[in-house]
Amino acid sequence: MEKIKVFKGKSGLAKFLVIFGSIFTLLGLVLFTKYAIAGFNFKFPSGDWNSVMFTIQGILFIIMGGAYLKSRKYFIEWDEKELRFLLPDNKRVEAIKIDEIESVRIKLFEIELKMNTGVRTLNLENLQFEDIKKVKEKFEKIQS
DSSP states (O other): OEEEESSOOOHHHHHHHHHHHHHHHHHHHHHHHHHHHHOSSOOTTTTOOHHHHHHHHHHHHHHHHHHHHHHTTOEEEEOSSEEEEEOTTOSSOEEEEGGGEEEEEEOSSEEEEEETTEEEEEEOTTSOHHHHHHHHHHHHHHHO
16 A cells, blocks of 8 residues: 655654744743742833743744644555545545546646546645656556
């Protein structure tokens, strides 16, 4: 079974962003509470904004890392009998038996599969060039 990941990249970077963002957020919250509780020259409106900026940066890093980790789940895979995929526009994994495919129409970034149950369109915009070529070659074999 051949499997192609839709979004490729380094998962280490995403984990680093989540960890780094957590550290920044905690640092910002600790600084904010330290100055708020202790009353150390706490002039919030007039210029002690470092804690707020650390917290905002941390939250943004966590969101960026989490979004990438979530996008790693998308894939397209196939064998001789079945095509399985989970693309960004789907909520769950879909499976199509190759025997059920009546015709294939290949466009630039789309593949239309006409089956006895209806028409299914695969959107390939998020794949890299080499992966798009592999998928199109597979469907050209199915088409002939």
